[in-house]
Amino acid sequence: MTRQRKIIHVDMDAFFASVEQRDHPDYRGKPLIVGGQxxxxxVVAACSYEARxxxxxxxxxxxxxxxLxxxxxxxxxxxxxYREVSQQIRDIFWRYASEVEPLSLDEAYLxxxxxxxxxxSATLIAKAIKQDILQETNLYASAGVSYNKFLAKIASDMDKPNGxxxxxPQQGEAFVSELAIGKFHGIGPATEAKMKQLGIATGYDLRQKSEAELTERFGKSGQYYFNIARAIDERPVRSTRIRKSLGKExxxxxxxxxxxxxxxxLSDLADIVLESLAxxxxxxxxxxxxxxxxxxxxVTRAQTLEHSIASADLNEWIPKLLARTEAGQKAVRLVGLSLSGFDVPVIEKVQPQLDLAFCDPF
Structure with a gap:
């Protein structure tokens, strides 16, 4: 018996605008537009919820x-x-997921x-991810949890912001049946209008059409529409990256x-990172x-040693590296510690163990 897939889609709330409001207190609570003058x-690249x-x-x-x-x-x-914060968020994703597929700076499948x-529990994992993001970036994210990418993507938009x-799995088909076609990820305004001309307004209506009819009307996309009308989406979360460091902040x-x-x-963080390394x-x-x-x-401060790092080395170098910063002169809101320069390349690509049964709840 194979494991039931568990997919999370995380989408940052008003990402660009939220970063600006975080970094500039005088923007908070006001309609903010990131883009041109x-x-x-x-055009508007992003806007705050106050502007919406x-x-x-x-x-x-x-x-x-x-x-307006x-x-x-x-x-x-x-x-x-934005890229810096995006990397922080992706590092958080990798703490929990075996595969991470970024879609943009502010969203990803896990x-x-x-x-x-x-x-x-995918639900508790999603809660932990949201909490880590808030604690470490002071930004809010919304998450959708389901058994495929299509449903997870839609779910993340259902209860924004901070949703x-x-x-x-047992709710998928009924959920899609009641969903308006305009809410389907992958169906844009032009396709929506074409579907409505065919009498398709909801997922239930879409499910009444045969695969052959949908393919005739919409080409290669017809098979995709046929499947998602039945809450079926077998697309995997795809990711491959070479991990260059292990860290905690x-x-x-x-x-x-x-x-x-x-x-x-920093010493407490070092213990956690060393354990992960081991x-x-x-x-x-x-x-x-x-x-x-x-x-x-x-700021970051680094030191490369001639030998593999042990606990005693970190006890020596943490104070030295901290002394190269303005800590003690300026108040600090975040610290982090990472180890890199691995003896072998670490390719983060996990192969599923399909022979394992799985019945844990979402």
């Missing part, structure tokens, strides 16, 4: 957005900042079928100025300490 030919109340949305011309909400704040995108955390929506509930306290926090039977030669100050400025 009101008098330019640019005025009917503003992504890809809208900024000139129109300004007419003249008091909105317009800012240029900072893609370097396969947690073989994850043993929380007794294999968590679960579609169980923590965001404090309050900023810390004390160097001894920061050293102790479990994977790896050896590393480079240690990196990461410090993010209360003003969100971030």
């Amino acid at each position: 009101p008098d330019s030919r640019g 109340k005025f009917g503003i949305h992504s890809a809208m011309p900024c000139s129109r957005a300004y007419r 909400c003249p008091q909105a704040i317009f800012v240029k995108p900072r893609f370097d900042a 396969d947690v079928t073989y994850t043993e955390d929380f007794n294999g 968590l929506y679960v579609i169980l 923590t965001t404090f509930s309050h900023d810390i100025l004390s160097v001894p306290e920061l050293t102790a926090k 479990k994977q039977n790896l050896k590393a030669r480079t240690v990196t300490v990461k410090v993010k100050y209360s003003d969100f400025q971030q």
Whole structure:
């Protein structure tokens, strides 16, 4: 008996705008538009939930957005900042998933079928991921949990912002039956209009059409529409990456100025990372300490040794690397520690153990 697949789709809430509001307190609670200027030919790249109340949305011309909400704040995108946060979030995903398939900077599919955390509960894993993201980035994410990518993607949009929506295997077909065609991922406005001309307004209507008829009308996409009308989506979560480091970081509930306290926090992280290194039977030669100050400025300090790193080496180098930062002079909101320079390449590609039975709940 094969394991029931468990897929999570994580989608950051108003990602670009939320990063700007996080980094600029004066933007918080106000309609914010990331993109071009009101008098330019640019478009809205993202907007805050406060701006959405005025009917503003992504890809809208900024000139129109300004007419809808003249008091909105317009800012240029900072893609370097967004990429940095995106990498933080992906690192969190890899703590829990055997496969991670990013779709963009702010969303990804995760396969947690073989994850043993929380007794294999995909719902609790999704909650943990959301909590880690909030604690470590001060940003909110929404998550959808189901047994395939199609349903997980739709579920993540059901309860935004800061949502968590679960579609169980026994609920899939009924859920799709009641779903409006315009809500189907993969069906755009043009296809929606064409389907409505054929009398297809819901998943139930779509299920009444044969595969041959759908293929005749929609070409190769017809088979996909036929399957998703029945809540069937066998597409795997695909990912392959070479892990270059193992690390752990923590965001404090309050900023810390004390160097001894920061050293102790880093030592605790070091124990966790060393344990993870040992479990994977790896050896590393480079240690990196990461410090993010209360003003969100971030620095890293690293040291490469001539031999494999042991616990005693970290006890020696954590204080030295911390001394190369402004810790003690500037308050710190986050610290992290990572080990790299592995003795062998680590390709993160997990092969499913299809002979294992699985009956844990979602």
